[in-house]
Amino acid sequence: MIKPTPNPPETDTTSPYESLDSKKFxxxxxxALDHYLNPFLPRRPALKPNTIYKIAPGIDSEELLANACETLASAKVMANDFAGMLDASQRHVLLGIAQLIMLGELAVNRVLDNLELKADASPQ
Structure with missing residues (x-):
């Protein structure tokens, strides 16, 4: 009698780790599986932040905010002055950047005002 399916193939009794190439593979x-299936494992140590422009830890928050406000005001003036030297399309982009700087300056000014109001309201 003839079987409709052939006998199962003979299995190889050799280990996949017998040759150096199979072990490397x-x-x-x-x-590759670890890379795609465990993406959240740290691959290398975290980079140490550059401290060349480090702000000293003891500086008062109000002083930092005042400095940030002055820096933003200066950046806004520089952007507006430079926008006058450009043609129309580039001028619009730079004036948009100057407006974003101004919005940041307004936010910092509001925080400074809130700090001053709290200082005035506290009993002395």
Whole structure:
């Protein structure tokens, strides 16, 4: 009698780790799977932040906000002055940037005003 399906193929009794190439292939496959299936594992140590422009830790918040306000005001003036030297399309872009700087300056000014109001309202 003839069987409709052939006998199962004979299995190879050799280990996949017997040759050096198969071991390298297995290690590469494991690294690839780890890369795609465990993406949140840290790959390298975190970078140490550059401290060349570090602000001293003891500076008062109000002083920092005042400095930020002055810096934003200066950046706004520089952007507006430079916008006068450009043609129409580039001028519009730079004036938009100057307006964003101005909005940041207004926000910092509001925080400074709130700090002054709290200082005035506190009993002395």
């Amino acid at each position: 297995h290690e590469a496959a494991e690294r």
